[in-house]
Amino acid sequence: MDQRHRLYNTHVKLLAFDILSLTQTPSHSSSEPISFSRKGTLLSRAETVGTITSRELKPGKFLKFAIDDGTGCVSCVLWLNHFSSPYFARRSPPDVRLIAEAANRFAAEIRLGAAARVRGRITSYRGAVQITVSDVVVERDPNAETLHWLHCISLARKCYDVGTPNK
Amino acid sequence: MASSAIKSGALVSLEEIHPSSPFFKQGASLRVTGKLQEYSVETAIAIVIDGNANLKINTQHLRDLSFRVGSVYQFIGELLIQPDNEAILQARVGRNVDGIDLNLYHQSLQLLRQFQADHLSTP
Numbered sequence: 001m002d003q004r005h006r007l008y009n010t011h012v013k014l015l016a017f018d019i020l021s022l023t024q025t026p027s028h029s030s031s032e033p034i035s036f037s038r039k040g041t042l043l044s045r046a047e048t049v050g051t052i053t054s055r056e057l058k059p060g061k062f063l064k065f066a067i068d069d070g071t072g073c074v075s076c077v078l079w080l081n082h083f084s085s086p087y088f089a090r091r092s093p094p095d096v097r098l099i100a101e102a103a104n105r106f107a108a109e110i111r112l113g114a115a116a117r118v119r120g121r122i123t124s125y126r127g128a129v130q131i132t133v134s135d136v137v138v139e140r141d142p143n144a145e146t147l148h149w150l151h152c153i154s155l156a157r158k159c160y161d162v163g164t165p166n167k
Numbered sequence: 168m169a170s171s172a173i174k175s176g177a178l179v180s181l182e183e184i185h186p187s188s189p190f191f192k193q194g195a196s197l198r199v200t201g202k203l204q205e206y207s208v209e210t211a212i213a214i215v216i217d218g219n220a221n222l223k224i225n226t227q228h229l230r231d232l233s234f235r236v237g238s239v240y241q242f243i244g245e246l247l248i249q250p251d252n253e254a255i256l257q258a259r260v261g262r263n264v265d266g267i268d269l270n271l272y273h274q275s276l277q278l279l280r281q282f283q284a285d286h287l288s289t290p
Contacts, residue, residue, distance in 0.1 A: 016175065017283060051198075053243060053260055054173045068243060070178035070198055071283060113232070113260035142239075142264035146275045153282045 003163060004042050011047040011119045012160060014038075015152045016072030019046055022122065022129050036122045036129070039164040046131060048074055049117045049139065049148035052110055060084070063107045067118055069145065075130040076118055078107055106136035115139040117148070176243035178276050181220035186252055195246045199224075199256060200264065200272065206234040212255070215240060217269070223255040232261050239264050 022043065027035040036043050050069030057063045063078040082088045082100035110116065120133040139145070176198035179190050190197060199222060201215030211227040213234060224242050226232070234240075244258035 015279075015283070018286065051176075051241075051243060051260060051262070053176075066173045068173070068175045068198075070176065071279070073173050073175045111231075113229070113262045115262070142241075142267035143271065146268070146272050149275050149279045153278055156282070156286075 004037075004040060006041065007160065008042050008044055010043075011045045012038075012043055013047045013148065013152050013155055015149065016048060016050065016067070016069045016074045018071075018152070018156075019048065019074050019122070019131075020072045020129055024124055024127075024129070034124045036124075039161065041160070041164055043122055045120065046122050047117065047119045048131065049145055050074070050115065051145070052112055052114050052116055055110060055112055057107065063110060065110050067116065069148070075125065075128065076120065076133050077123075077125070077130060078103055078110070078133040078136070080104065080107060106133065109136055109138045115142075115145055117144070178279070180273055180276070181215065181217040181222050184220070184222055184246070184254055190246075191248070191254065192246065193248050196243070197246055197256060198241065198243045200239065200241045200267065200269065202239050203234060203236050206236065213240070215242075223253070224261075225255050225257050226261060229258055229261050232263070235263075239267055239269075241267075 022036045022038055025035050025037065027033060048067055048069060050067040052065055053068045053073065054066040061081050063080060065076050066073045067076055080103055082096050082103065088096045117137040117139055118131060118133055119135040120131040123130055123132045174196040176196045177190060178198050181199060181201050183190055185191060201217040201222065203213055204216045204221065205214040211225060213224040213226050214221055215224060240261055241264045242256055242258040242261040244256045247255045247257050249255065
């Protein structure tokens with residue numbers, strides 16, 4: 001694997017200002033029409049921790065929310081259209097049901113003011129970077145956000161920024 | 168940040184909110200943390216303190232949050248500077264953060280600011 005792809009399948013822990021400043025490049029893949037990179041390293045997944053500051057639910061379609069970590073606000077979309085989307089029609093119904101149940105559970109946990117850890121794919125909507133959510137954990141520890149900042153800083157310095165192809 | 172309709176609340180300590188501070192601006196989006204000193208049910212105004220600094224918080228838009236004097240809360244909202252130069256944070260969201268390590272929080276905030284400044288100078 002070349003250096004550009006070394007973090008490609010990792011959920012990179014990034015601060016919001018870093019997520020929002022990722023470089024977007026049109027790609028030739030039909031499944032991923034835009035590729036995202038940070039200092040020349042390609043990324044596809046990210047993890048963020050912050051406070052939920054907006055919430056817009058379209059039942060049976062999606063939940064759109066914003067997560068604010070104090071350095072920026074990242075838009076997140078949690079799809080809830082598992083029974084109507086052609087994307088899921090190809091998968092086995094029991095699997096789809098499990099995925100749909102998890103997504104509905106996450107949607108119920110996303111409340112204004114809650115601190116949450118969100119993982120997902122990095123995507124783009126109307127030119128802005130967003131996260132297409134795959135996992136949500138509501139943080140009970142009031143120090144979780146502080147510890148996330150420190151993780152992000154440490155990982156950037158000791159891992160993400162080390163040996164970057166285009167520093 | 169222009170892509171997002173909701174503004175991020177800049178992380179500040181209460182002692183940084185004074186008239187000569189860069190954060191002391193009409194409508195500035197801030198995130199503050201402090202111990203609840205007073206709360207009025209009639210006005211929904213809370214006063215939080217941290218060390219020697221305090222700040223009034225208008226909590227009228229917050230639901231599902233119970234206020235206990237002595238507990239620690241975190242609020243995100245916009246600063247309203249009144250004609251007498253007194254600031255009130257118009258809270259959009261708030262939560263109880265009892266158990267937060269405020270020393271770690273303030274020290275980490277300094278590291279975070281330094282990291283962000285370094286990142287912006289060498290993108």
